Amino acid sequence: MSEVxxxxxxVEAPGRRAARLRGRAVGAGLLAAALGAVVxxxxxxxxxxxxxxxxxxxxxxxxxxxxxxAAADAAREKAVRVTVTALDAALGADDVAAxxxxxxxxxxxxxxxxxxxxxxxxxxxxxxxxLEWDGSWxxxxxxxxxxxxxxxIVAHAHLRTSFTGYDTGGTPVAVDVGxxxxxxxxxVTSWARRxxxxxxxxxxxxxxxxxxxKPHVLVVGMAKNxxxxxxxxxxxxxxxxxxxxxxxxxxxNGKAVVxxxxxTDYLDTWFGAGLAGPGQEHANYFNTFVTEDVLSAPRRTxxxxxxxxxxxxxxxxxxxxxxxxxxxVMSFRTGETDWIPAWLYNGAADYTSWRPGTGEDALETxxxxxLYDSTWAGLRxxxxxxxxxxxxxDFAEGSxxxxxxxxxxxxxxxxxxxxxxxxxRLRALVAATATEPRTEIAVKKVxxxxxxxxxxNVRRYARRLAARA
Numbered sequence: 001m002s003e004v005x006x007x008x009x010x011v012e013a014p015g016r017r018a019a020r021l022r023g024r025a026v027g028a029g030l031l032a033a034a035l036g037a038v039v040x041x042x043x044x045x046x047x048x049x050x051x052x053x054x055x056x057x058x059x060x061x062x063x064x065x066x067x068x069x070a071a072a073d074a075a076r077e078k079a080v081r082v083t084v085t086a087l088d089a090a091l092g093a094d095d096v097a098a099x100x101x102x103x104x105x106x107x108x109x110x111x112x113x114x115x116x117x118x119x120x121x122x123x124x125x126x127x128x129x130x131l132e133w134d135g136s137w138x139x140x141x142x143x144x145x146x147x148x149x150x151x152x153i154v155a156h157a158h159l160r161t162s163f164t165g166y167d168t169g170g171t172p173v174a175v176d177v178g179x180x181x182x183x184x185x186x187x188v189t190s191w192a193r194r195x196x197x198x199x200x201x202x203x204x205x206x207x208x209x210x211x212x213x214k215p216h217v218l219v220v221g222m223a224k225n226x227x228x229x230x231x232x233x234x235x236x237x238x239x240x241x242x243x244x245x246x247x248x249x250x251x252x253n254g255k256a257v258v259x260x261x262x263x264t265d266y267l268d269t270w271f272g273a274g275l276a277g278p279g280q281e282h283a284n285y286f287n288t289f290v291t292e293d294v295l296s297a298p299r300r301t302x303x304x305x306x307x308x309x310x311x312x313x314x315x316x317x318x319x320x321x322x323x324x325x326x327x328x329v330m331s332f333r334t335g336e337t338d339w340i341p342a343w344l345y346n347g348a349a350d351y352t353s354w355r356p357g358t359g360e361d362a363l364e365t366x367x368x369x370x371l372y373d374s375t376w377a378g379l380r381x382x383x384x385x386x387x388x389x390x391x392x393x394d395f396a397e398g399s400x401x402x403x404x405x406x407x408x409x410x411x412x413x414x415x416x417x418x419x420x421x422x423x424x425r426l427r428a429l430v431a432a433t434a435t436e437p438r439t440e441i442a443v444k445k446v447x448x449x450x451x452x453x454x455x456x457n458v459r460r461y462a463r464r465l466a467a468r469a
Contacts, residue, residue, distance in 0.1 A: 090118065096115060125213050129161045130160045152179070154176045154178050156194065158174055166302065171292065174194035176192050216237055246328070247352070249427075262278065285307075288333075328348065339434055346392075351365065351415050353369075389409075
């Protein structure tokens, strides 16, 4: 577990990201090197359950069971439902004491963590939570104990959470609630996510949480980092307001929730072991995702950004640009985005992340962001031309030369469109490619040019921009 230095924000260290950028910047700005690897990371992680996941023997179909067994099953389900209903009521009322009375006190450590879970959900502003159970269960056989459905079961339930004012609906997450019959009551003994491949939510972690609410952003962090959380919330609010000036999709409510924990176990599950904690190699990584309710329409219910420790520890041009990048990607995710080509998806977000808050200014945007040395050399020699990588899995992958070509091509193309035709046309191009799998058709429709013509125009534009710089 890591402490956050509560001193004043650190100014940007020159060349902090030069290990991957390795180039001269235009003006003082440097491209955030993490951008090439931060969106939609797939780390194959294991979650942090509130207790060790308990093996269960799944409930079998029971056609033609004896009447006595059926009666016992019905009685058990009725008794368990009393407990689950009480848990749901306690969560809905933010009644931590009532939740605690439903926890089996025999395992003190598990009881403490379960009470902390309830306390964290109650402490977060604008948070609503509830527990839903459809009656399915398994027999708890953890620790090699024999199956005994009469005394120990695991209820397969869903924890539904929502941040009122930020989300447009609730988000259900499958959880296994271990229950132990004590006298005539069923008490909670464990609580864990059912699917071990999922990354944890902050309340799955054994830390005290707190949140800072702004009009468009809610920052959820660790209670001990209160001042750092407040500073991040102010920066994130400014970033999302600036982003909303460019991306005004009516399907996006213009709001997001930022998860900013410094617990290293939590960060390891999101970004890889030993990578994103304080002072670690990728402490400037972030991840964006949407929450969904598969039973609702529309399915998307909330926008989330998970940030590593640099966003709390450092206030730099890079971290502020990364926030704008993340919120731009959020706006794309209000619809289907799989067809948006990588060069436009990343280029539009990169352009927005470095765009001045005062409005469209291509030269100032380029100065803030910077270009790679290889791009400069090609522009001077007259040999540079944009690279249009369409597949997002291939974007900025492979050699340094490919990474540099992909990122500078994407940025300069998006900047060309915004500077030449206006940001509304850039938005229209993103929207058109989202619904048209043939990118060249969307480009022709919106920009009135072919892809070869776009390439030639971007090439000439970049040379003029470099000359001005």
